[in-house]
Amino acid sequence: xxxxxxxxGLVAPLDRVNVDTDQMVPKQFLKFLTxxxxxxxxxxxxxxxxxxxxNPDFVLNQPRYKGASVILARANFGCGSSREHAPWAILxxxxxxxxxxxxxxxFYNNCFKNGILPVTLSNEQIDELFQRAEKREGxxxxxxxxxxxxxxxxxxxxxxELDPFRRDCLLRGLDDIGLTLVHDAHITGFEGKNLRLPVMxxxxxxxxxxxxxxxxx
Amino acid sequence: MAARTLYExxxxxxxxxxxxxxxxxxxxxRHLIHEGTSPQAFAGLKAAGRKVRQPQLTxxxxxxxxxxxxxxxxxxxxxxxxxxxxxxxxxQEHGVHLFDLHSKNQGIIHIIGPELGITQPxxxxxxGDSHTSTHGAFGALAFGIGTxxxxxxxxxxxxxxxxxxxxxxxxxxxxPRGVTAKDFILTVIGKIGIAGGTGYVFEYMGEAVRGLSMxxxxxxxxxxxxxxxxxxxxxxxxxTFAYLEGRPFxxxxxxxxxAVDHWRSLATDAGAKFDETLTxxxxxxxxxxxxxxxxxxxxxxxxxxxxxxxxxxxxxxxAATRALVYMDLKPGTRIEDIPLDRVFIGSCTNSRIEDLRAxxxxxxxxxxxxDLKQAxxxxxxxxxxxxxxxxxxxxxxxDAGFEWRDAGxxxxxxxxxxxxxxxxxxxxxxxxxxxxxxxxGGRTHLVxxxxxxxxAIEGHFVDIRDWKNADGAE
Numbered sequence: 001x002x003x004x005x006x007x008x009g010l011v012a013p014l015d016r017v018n019v020d021t022d023q024m025v026p027k028q029f030l031k032f033l034t035x036x037x038x039x040x041x042x043x044x045x046x047x048x049x050x051x052x053x054x055n056p057d058f059v060l061n062q063p064r065y066k067g068a069s070v071i072l073a074r075a076n077f078g079c080g081s082s083r084e085h086a087p088w089a090i091l092x093x094x095x096x097x098x099x100x101x102x103x104x105x106x107f108y109n110n111c112f113k114n115g116i117l118p119v120t121l122s123n124e125q126i127d128e129l130f131q132r133a134e135k136r137e138g139x140x141x142x143x144x145x146x147x148x149x150x151x152x153x154x155x156x157x158x159x160x161e162l163d164p165f166r167r168d169c170l171l172r173g174l175d176d177i178g179l180t181l182v183h184d185a186h187i188t189g190f191e192g193k194n195l196r197l198p199v200m201x202x203x204x205x206x207x208x209x210x211x212x213x214x215x216x217x
Numbered sequence: 218m219a220a221r222t223l224y225e226x227x228x229x230x231x232x233x234x235x236x237x238x239x240x241x242x243x244x245x246x247r248h249l250i251h252e253g254t255s256p257q258a259f260a261g262l263k264a265a266g267r268k269v270r271q272p273q274l275t276x277x278x279x280x281x282x283x284x285x286x287x288x289x290x291x292x293x294x295x296x297x298x299x300x301x302x303x304x305x306x307x308x309q310e311h312g313v314h315l316f317d318l319h320s321k322n323q324g325i326i327h328i329i330g331p332e333l334g335i336t337q338p339x340x341x342x343x344x345g346d347s348h349t350s351t352h353g354a355f356g357a358l359a360f361g362i363g364t365x366x367x368x369x370x371x372x373x374x375x376x377x378x379x380x381x382x383x384x385x386x387x388x389x390x391x392x393p394r395g396v397t398a399k400d401f402i403l404t405v406i407g408k409i410g411i412a413g414g415t416g417y418v419f420e421y422m423g424e425a426v427r428g429l430s431m432x433x434x435x436x437x438x439x440x441x442x443x444x445x446x447x448x449x450x451x452x453x454x455x456x457t458f459a460y461l462e463g464r465p466f467x468x469x470x471x472x473x474x475x476a477v478d479h480w481r482s483l484a485t486d487a488g489a490k491f492d493e494t495l496t497x498x499x500x501x502x503x504x505x506x507x508x509x510x511x512x513x514x515x516x517x518x519x520x521x522x523x524x525x526x527x528x529x530x531x532x533x534x535x536a537a538t539r540a541l542v543y544m545d546l547k548p549g550t551r552i553e554d555i556p557l558d559r560v561f562i563g564s565c566t567n568s569r570i571e572d573l574r575a576x577x578x579x580x581x582x583x584x585x586x587x588d589l590k591q592a593x594x595x596x597x598x599x600x601x602x603x604x605x606x607x608x609x610x611x612x613x614x615x616d617a618g619f620e621w622r623d624a625g626x627x628x629x630x631x632x633x634x635x636x637x638x639x640x641x642x643x644x645x646x647x648x649x650x651x652x653x654x655x656x657x658g659g660r661t662h663l664v665x666x667x668x669x670x671x672x673a674i675e676g677h678f679v680d681i682r683d684w685k686n687a688d689g690a691e
């Protein structure tokens with residue numbers, strides 16, 4: 001995972017509340033076997049007209065937001081389905097960070113697994129950013145994870161909170177699984193105590209049930 | 218020891234490692250996977266040279282992209298076939314138990330987990346699907362995860378988690394006639410909003426919840442995620458144990474007795490503290506119908522489509538305005554006057570045997586309205602399908618003009634060929650009415666199975682309480 005330390009980029013304002021992950025990556029694109037290439041389909045139904053012609057009314061299609069790498073969003077961003085295709089698409093499109101007043105839980109988690117920083121700011125701060133982004137063409141902000149600030153070149157400076165563990169993982173681009181496997185002895189210890197109990201963890205219930213033979217055509 | 222909630226008991230029993238300032242490493246008892254979100258996790262595992270740590274704790278099924286038509290025909294959708302083949306390959310390579318397209322146990326993952334007894338009280342259960350919250354009905358801690366977390370669980374059988382806050386959702390009194398678990402949960406979401414539960418785990422309690430069957434409890438827990446909560450739970454009780462006894466993966470004999478003793482001790486203690494409480498009385502509840510583009514945009518069947526200007530919050534006002542444009546509805550329209558194109562009875566929310574029995578009772582001897590293009594019944598699993606056929610429900614549905622299908626996620630997500638066409642309107646027993654959820658440009662109204670059944674007969678919504686066979690899905 002690519003570390004996130006500091007990022008300066010063009011802001012794209014997406015002025016809708018409760019943007020769900022079905023909108024980010026519609027179901028017809030959930031059949032691929034890789035994590036790559038979803039940028040093209042990000043916000044597919046909003047972004048394209050029939051025949052995959054760009055919908056000029058959709059904000060990301062406006063020339064002034066071409067090359068944007070910061071999404072400015074409204075409350076409960078990323079609600080609904082757990083599909084990680086949503087953050088994959090956001091990253092692949094070229095976004096590195098999101099600014100919003102709140103996020104849905106699973107999406108928020110998924111962002112950190114992909115080197116995307118979801119910044120939480122107050123409603124008032126987000127309102128102010130929307131005003132600036134819509135008023136000034138080429139509006140850019142700098143998101144500094146070390147300092148935990150969002151700044152622009154005309155004096156705006158907001159600080160934000162973030163769980164220190166998540167911050168550290170993102171700053172260093174750490175591999176989650178590698179981190180957990182450092183504690184392998186703890187896991188083995190837990191399994192030693194619990195896995196063979198007849199009540200709770202015993203995978204034993206499997207012993208009653210034989211693996212079905214494969215029945216493929 | 219201080220009084221503890223069910224959530225706290227399960228959490229504490231699963232701590233592998235805890236350190237101040239860090240998320241907790243918790244053990245995962247059951248990992249459910251399907252073809253939609255797992256291939257990239259296995260690919261990641263392979264790329265890193267890792268193995269599945271506890272393959273016997275992982276269970277796989279094909280459900281999202283499966284056709285619900287003839288299972289014996291070849292799979293025509295090349296992308297779906299690619300997913301099925303990848304899942305079969307991955308399961309075989311890693312020794313994971315798979316219920317494939319042709320298994321008699323195949324079905325929607327959140328239907329078959331409980332039905333086979335893979336789901337049990339006190340477990341931690343995860344799956345790369347947000348409706349994993351369903352399994353909480355058994356007094357398990359069950360939640361949806363992303364693909365990176367799937368890979369994490371495959372490799373370590375653990376997850377790093379932050380502890381959630383808890384919300385008690387209490388429904389007192391007796392469930393009124395014609396009002397189902399679906400109406401309970403839609404009412405709750407309507408009250409708290411779709412982000413009202415973010416950061417919380419719900420526990421449902423109160424007389425009306427206790428009175429629900431396991432099927433009804435699963436319907437409630439299933440939609441916890443639609444209220445923003447990652448998990449919803451019900452403390453296990455005699456209803457839970459009776460449901461589980463004798464199921465294929467449940468301990469038997471003396472082991473079962475020991476298990477029940479243990480499961481009984483998991484229930485939330487009297488006086489345990491919750492961070493938040495919502496209390497409702499069952500006699501306030503009515504059949505619900507969503508009118509907008511998220512499950513919180515919902516009202517009682519006797520109401521009208523709201524006027525966006527009636528919302529105080531400008532953000533809600535704007536969202537309602539947008540939703541009504543998408544749904545092509547005018548403020549003030551009576552819900553009962555909304556005409557329908559298709560009816561879908563299915564999904565991990567409402568496709569269990571009880572749902573089908575209740576719907577069949579409503580349609581028996583009647584016929585689907587000629588205004589409808591399609592009325593579809595998709596059993597949640599092949600076991601449900603066989604059970605329903607043994608009871609003759611398939612015949613009742615067919616005679617009434619419904620299509621009777623094989624098991625899968627179907628029109629809830631439209632990853633197969635069961636979809637709404639642009640501009641079409643459905644009454645659906647599923648869980649999400651997002652824009653395009655059932656097909657691009659499709660308009661979804663969420664309802665209970667009995668409400669969907671009655672709407673299919675009339676071609677528009679009707680108040681099921683006015684019908685003779687209004688008894689709900691229990």
